[in-house]
Amino acid sequence: MTGASGGIGSALVELLRERGDEVIPVTRQPEKLAWAAPRLVVADLARPETIAAAVAALGAARLDGLVHCAGVIGLGSVADTTAQSWAQQLTVNLAGPAELTRAVLPALRAGRGHVIFLNFWVGPLAKPGWSAYAASKFGLRALADALRGEEERYGVTVSSIYPGCVATELQRSVREGFGVAYEPEAYIQPATVARLILTTLDMPSDARLTDLTVGMAPAARHG
Numbered sequence: 001m002t003g004a005s006g007g008i009g010s011a012l013v014e015l016l017r018e019r020g021d022e023v024i025p026v027t028r029q030p031e032k033l034a035w036a037a038p039r040l041v042v043a044d045l046a047r048p049e050t051i052a053a054a055v056a057a058l059g060a061a062r063l064d065g066l067v068h069c070a071g072v073i074g075l076g077s078v079a080d081t082t083a084q085s086w087a088q089q090l091t092v093n094l095a096g097p098a099e100l101t102r103a104v105l106p107a108l109r110a111g112r113g114h115v116i117f118l119n120f121w122v123g124p125l126a127k128p129g130w131s132a133y134a135a136s137k138f139g140l141r142a143l144a145d146a147l148r149g150e151e152e153r154y155g156v157t158v159s160s161i162y163p164g165c166v167a168t169e170l171q172r173s174v175r176e177g178f179g180v181a182y183e184p185e186a187y188i189q190p191a192t193v194a195r196l197i198l199t200t201l202d203m204p205s206d207a208r209l210t211d212l213t214v215g216m217a218p219a220a221r222h223g
């Protein structure tokens with residue numbers, strides 16, 4: 001999985017390890033994930049061209065799943081969003097996950113595995129200020145949909161999960177960007193999203209959860 005050091009990712013790691021699953025993080029900062037050594041993939045999603053070699057070094061022949069929990073956000077109007085910010089968000093949130101998926105597909109096919117993409121509940125239209133992040137996530141949906149159609153013949157399942165606001169560092173940076181208070185208790189908790197990811201991974205073979213939207217409960221929104 002990617003994003004194992006993040007808010008949602010670390011909550012998922014806890015659940016998976018609690019029940020005895022082996023978790024292999026894909027991380028640019030292995031020192032943060034000492035528990036996983038030496039079974040981790042050191043790779044920066046901002047440099048997709050390095051990912052295939054890093055995956056090959058792991059030598060995993062069979063995988064049950066690939067969970068994409070990494071992500072970056074950089075909000076701002078189109079007038080203010082630099083080429084660097086566009087490139088970073090489109091690469092880390094979209095091109096990197098595409099390349100990682102490609103690199104592990106043989107092992108996922110061998111394990112009849114499940115690919116999960118953490119998307120974002122944005123609706124059909126991107127709001128002002130969200131262009132680059134929303135573009136990366138709209139693209140991620142296209143990646144997931146195409147992959148699902150291509151890989152079902154190999155027994156690979158693909159799901160996208162679309163949470164609203166989750167109480168993590170990413171959400172803190174969104175709030176700071178808008179100059180409003182970060183109120184973690186008012187948002188969806190990372191452990192809740194982690195449980196939903198687990199439920200999606202564990203679906204019995206007679207059914208598929210392909211797209212799962214996870215909104216905030218009114219009580220959470222209004223305190």
Ligand SMILES: NC(=O)c1ccc[n+]([C@@H]2O[C@H](COP(=O)([O-])OP(=O)(O)OC[C@H]3O[C@@H](n4cnc5c(N)ncnc54)[C@H](OP(=O)(O)O)[C@@H]3O)[C@@H](O)[C@H]2O)c1
Binds near residue numbers: 006009044
């Ligand atoms: N929080 C929300 O409100 C929310 C809502 C909907 C969807 N999401 C999505 O959920 C996913 C997880 O978000 P989160 O809220 O848990 O974020 P987070 O706490 O900020 O964690 C982000 C994770 O992404 C990793 N990452 C960032 N840049 C990377 C790179 N270049 N290469 C490899 N890994 C990189 C970070 O690793 P390092 O430790 O190396 O920095 C970290 O593990 C993201 O895709 C996000 O878009 C979040």
